[in-house]
Amino acid sequence: MVHASTAPKDAPGEFDFIVHRVADVRLPVGGTAGCTVAGRLAENPNVKILVIEAGPPNPTEIPEINTPARAFELRGSQYDWGYKTTLIDRPEYTRVEKPNTRGKCLGGSSCGNYYTWVRGSKPTIDDWVEYGGETWSWDNCKEYFDKPATYHDDDKLFSPYLEHVGRSGPLHVAHADLIPELKPFRDALEEAWVSKGQKITTDVYSGTQTGLFKCVSTIYNGQRSTSAVFVEGKDNITVMAHTYAKKLVFDGNKAAGITVLGPDGRDYTFKAKHEVIVSLGVFESPKLLMLSGIGPEDELSRHGIKPLVKSPHVGQNLLDHPILSHVFKLKDGYGLDSHLLRAGPNKDAAVSLYRKNKGGPLSSGLLELVAFPRCDEYFNKSKEYVAYKEKNGGVDPFGPSGQPHFEVDFVPMFSDAFQWHFPTPPAGDWLTVIVDLMRPLSRNGWVKLKSADPLDDPDANINFFSNDLDLIALREGVRWVDDIVMNGDGMKDIVGEDYPWPMPRNSDEAMIKMILERSQTGFHPCGTTRLSKNIQQGVVDAGLNVHGVKGLRVIDASVFPVIPDCRIQNDVYMVAEKGADIIKSAYPNLYPK
């Protein structure tokens, strides 16, 4: 249970107290990073913190959020911001889609994500040094990847070495449940993987990611673990839920507070003695900065906003992983469709098992098996790739230091979260294979304002495939994975036709057309207020302070200067943990060593 979910109309006295009489107020927003920062700053019980959150305050009480296998149901629900975003904006082809899911709840997208707990390759995080300086190297971030979570291996199935991936933080992580219903599928996939000369790995955490991995997830004892856990039970944190951040308030060039729209429809302004921390996520953090006068000059003037700081990178550099999700028929009995998607005895059994002990198929995060391959042999078949690499001094642009080219997720079920244009098949078992391109060369998405109305969604263009080579890479990645799935030992006996129509694997052109039509967001947008050495390079400095003003930091996925080569929540927690320590060190009187 989260402490003090309070609306102004319920407790105006309390908010006066926080705003006017207490010395140490900070105002984060309650997403993945925001709750982590708030929880860490609240470790001094004398520091009072106000957390603003547009969604509800109680994720642990919401079954769709809390029950692992119901995660896909959250898309388009009341807990999803459901943004409309442009995915592709090429001269010959444009695609705008909705909903682009972001969690709307205390805990943010940690309440709506698909649980995998990975962090990326050392050389990719080391690329952050170019923007944030040496303090943002892999070696200097390592402890913060491990800090947020506690790792559990109650049955002692895995190497004790892995304990380091979560040492003693409030978040609970554990290996994917490995539910017995999926054992035949797991065995077949591992056999296929090895039969094609690929590695199985038990460790993707030491800076190198290669091979097929039984994933660690933010699930423990059959329940989702979210960043809301950081604020639970902390008397010095006040959560204002169902409340919208509208505009930052400045005293000269110092951030002094924030104006919000409360759940009663009235505006409230809260002051912060020390700092305001913006953690609204990749779309809303740059929006709030721009609404408050910090942003590109032309964008501010387009909406009649008086500039406080002309900061050209606000909303620029939006990055994401393009994915191609596709579906195969799976021999009946190998998937979870009948256990989770369709009414019948298997589903009834799953529901009663979950009710009884939080076990069974509903306890599964579904992305049990995740792989990190390189596909050089397939890339090298493309003349466009070979020409690009030659011009690039012989260096592979997609994994210049040996990083994996793809993350591949195997969901033994039809997953409409990744395939929402197609109807759920009415019968049978199915396999969804999700191929994520990890280091795309298209790096020029953006977030702008639709208007100066704070309640208007931002205008976001992810701009996938602005570089043609990403299309070719994704095409070859799909072919590479499909060779294992369709021809590998074990899998070839249980995999059938494509759904809903044949994949045109033998035609380069038809594959590209199919990718343009069917690719999606990997749900990993980041980069819109990136780390930087100065305002000409980005938006926040190495201490996550916004360039050009005082008392204002951004701490969330927006500050990533380079997209990690995996799903990104562990990296968001890392930034939040590191950011909290940076703030603590700036106030030694409040946080003595």
Ligand SMILES: Cc1cc2nc3c(=O)[nH]c(=O)nc-3n(C[C@H](O)[C@H](O)[C@H](O)COP(=O)(O)OP(=O)(O)OC[C@H]3O[C@@H](n4cnc5c(N)ncnc54)[C@H](O)[C@@H]3O)c2cc1C
């Ligand atoms: C569907 C989905 C699946 C994913 N799967 C995985 C996965 O399997 N593994 C993985 O590692 N990562 C995954 N991710 C990515 C990861 O969860 C996110 O990148 C991360 O949680 C983002 O954290 P954040 O703090 O930047 O933003 P968020 O957690 O989104 O937090 C932003 C918060 O700000 C609030 N907010 C926004 N605007 C306002 C406003 N104006 N006023 C008040 N509050 C506001 C939001 O409600 C939210 O609580 C997934 C993400 C999604 C959406």
